[in-house]
Amino acid sequence: MIQSFNSSLLENAVNELSKLPGIGRKTALRLALHMLRRDENEAIALGESIIEMRKNICYCQRCHNISEEAICPICNDSRRDSSTVCVVENVKDVITIESTRQHSGLYHVLGGVISPLDGVSPADLEIDSLVKRVSDENLREVILALSPTMEGDTTNFYIFRKLSDLPVRVTMLARGLSIGNELEYTDELTLGKSIQNRVLFADTFQHNK
C-alpha cells in the first residue's frame, strides 16, 4: 500500500482523482505525478475545465439531455423534426446516436432503465414526462432506442404500454446482424431474430440511395 506522500497537496489530489470510476489509488498517483511533470498551465486548464463544466452544465427541461441553457441546442434547433422523439437511456447515447447522423428528430433521456435488482423503478426515470410530452407536443413517432438487454426490453415494453392509448407510432431500433461481423460468429438469438425480421432486399436498396 502507498502510505506517505510527503505532501498533503499531492495526497489531496490523489484522493480526489481516485474517486473517479475505474481509477484506483495507483493510477491516481500516476496521473498526479504526470501533471506535476507537465506544464503548469496544462494542469490548471484541466482543473478549470472540470469546474467550469460542472458549474455551468444543467439538464434540458424538455428532453433531459445535458445543456448550458434551460432548453438544449437540439430541442432549440428549428431544422430538426420536432414530431419524432428518440428515447435513450442516458446522455452518452444521445452523443452516440448523433454521431450516426441518421436521426433528425429530438431526444428524450430517461436517465436509466427499469432494473428492480438495482432498485430502479419506473418512477425514478423520466417516463411520466415522456408520456406528457407525447400528448402536449402532439408527437407522431417515439423511437425506443434502449439497449437490447433484459432491462432495456422491460423498459421498452413498459413505455409501449404507457403510450398505447395515445395516437403515436412507437418504433424500436432494428435488431439483426452487426455490419462487418462474420455470420458464423453471430450469436444464435441475434441470428434467429434477423431471420424472423428479414427485410425485402429491394427495400434495403432504397434506404441506401
Add this chain to the structure above:
Amino acid sequence: MIQSFNSSLLENAVNELSKLPGIGRKTALRLALHMLRRDENEAIALGESIIEMRKNICYCQRCHNISEEAICPICNDSRRDSSTVCVVENVKDVITIESTRQHSGLYHVLGGVISPLDGVSPADLEIDSLVKRVSDENLREVILALSPTMEGDTTNFYIFRKLSDLPVRVTMLARGLSIGNELEYTDELTLGKSIQNRVLFADTFQHNK
C-alpha cells in the same frame, strides 16, 4: 468516432481529460459524464485539488523530490540519517521505498535513467548534483535503488564510476527471489543471481530480529 457533444464545456473537459496518459476520448467522456451526475462539490473539489497541487508543489533543491517548500520534509527531518542517500529514478520510487519503512536516510531523485534510445543522456539527469552532494555533505553511503533493467544498470554503473574517486560506500539493492513467489516460476537469470549472491542463513535470521 464521437463527434458532437452539444456543449463546448463538456467538449473542453473531455479534451483536457484525454490529454492524461492512458485516458482516451471514450474514457474521458465517461469520466466527465460521471462528474456531471455526481454532486457539484465533488467535481469542484477535484478541479481545485489539481490546480492547488500544480501551483504549489515544487522540487526540493537538495534531493529533487516533490516538495511544498524549497527543502522537502524528508531532507528537513533531523531524525533521519543524513549521511546515507538512496538514489532513485523518480518521485514515485521515493513513495514506494518510504512505504517499506526500511530506509532511514535521505533520497536523491535522478529524474530518469540513462536511455540513449529515448534520448536521455547523463546530462539530463541529476547526476552532477549527486556527485556534488557526496562531496559537500560528506556522505558515507550511496544506495543505488534503480530498476533492475538495462537502463537502470547502465545508470548504476555510470554513477558508480563518477563516485569511484570519492570516499563513499556505494551499494545497490539486493537481487534475488521475490518473497512469496514459487521457485519454479522464478526466471533463470534471477535464480542464478540469487545463487551467486547467497547469504549466510544465520545473517538473515539476525536481520529479522
